Amino acid sequence: MTVIKINAITVPAESGDELAQRFAARAGAVDGQEGFEGFELLKPADERTQWLVLTRWRDEESFQAWVSSPAFAEGHRSAAERAGGDAPKPVSTHSEIWNYEVAGGSTPA
Numbered sequence: 001m002t003v004i005k006i007n008a009i010t011v012p013a014e015s016g017d018e019l020a021q022r023f024a025a026r027a028g029a030v031d032g033q034e035g036f037e038g039f040e041l042l043k044p045a046d047e048r049t050q051w052l053v054l055t056r057w058r059d060e061e062s063f064q065a066w067v068s069s070p071a072f073a074e075g076h077r078s079a080a081e082r083a084g085g086d087a088p089k090p091v092s093t094h095s096e097i098w099n100y101e102v103a104g105g106s107t108p109a
């Protein structure tokens with residue numbers, strides 16, 4: 001059964017564009033991970049400062065395997081580091097993981 005793992009990242013409003021750019025230049029290492037079913041980067045459209053990285057996985061084991069894999073580390077190296085440079089300062093001030101499973105829903109008929 002699909003599990004949903006959300007990384008809720010608090011980013012000051014003035015750093016939001018930088019976070020979006022980091023994701024635009026992401027490594028893409030997660031894309032081929034066994035059990036990975038996709039993710040969305042969700043930008044706050046109100047006064048909130050929590051961006052959500054909503055990821056979907058085939059099961060809990062698939063998510064745990066990714067978190068402890070080299071692909072996770074690679075996916076969290078900035079483009080600057082991958083090009084041999086220094087790590088940029090983090091744009092987030094806080095992050096937390098939210099665990100969800102689908103309990104109901106609908107798609108258009």
Ligand code: HEM
Pocket residue numbers: 005006007009019022023026027028029030031039053055071074075076077078079092095097
């Ligand atoms: C320690 C807390 C974390 C922070 C602050 C963080 C932040 C970031 C940032 C800034 C990027 C863009 C790449 C970069 O420049 O580094 C990224 C990539 C990503 N993050 Fe996180 N992240 C964290 C942990 C997690 C966790 C636990 C998940 C899953 C729920 C997750 C999901 C993703 C995904 C799917 C990508 C794209 C990876 C790829 O392209 O291979 N992150 N994260």
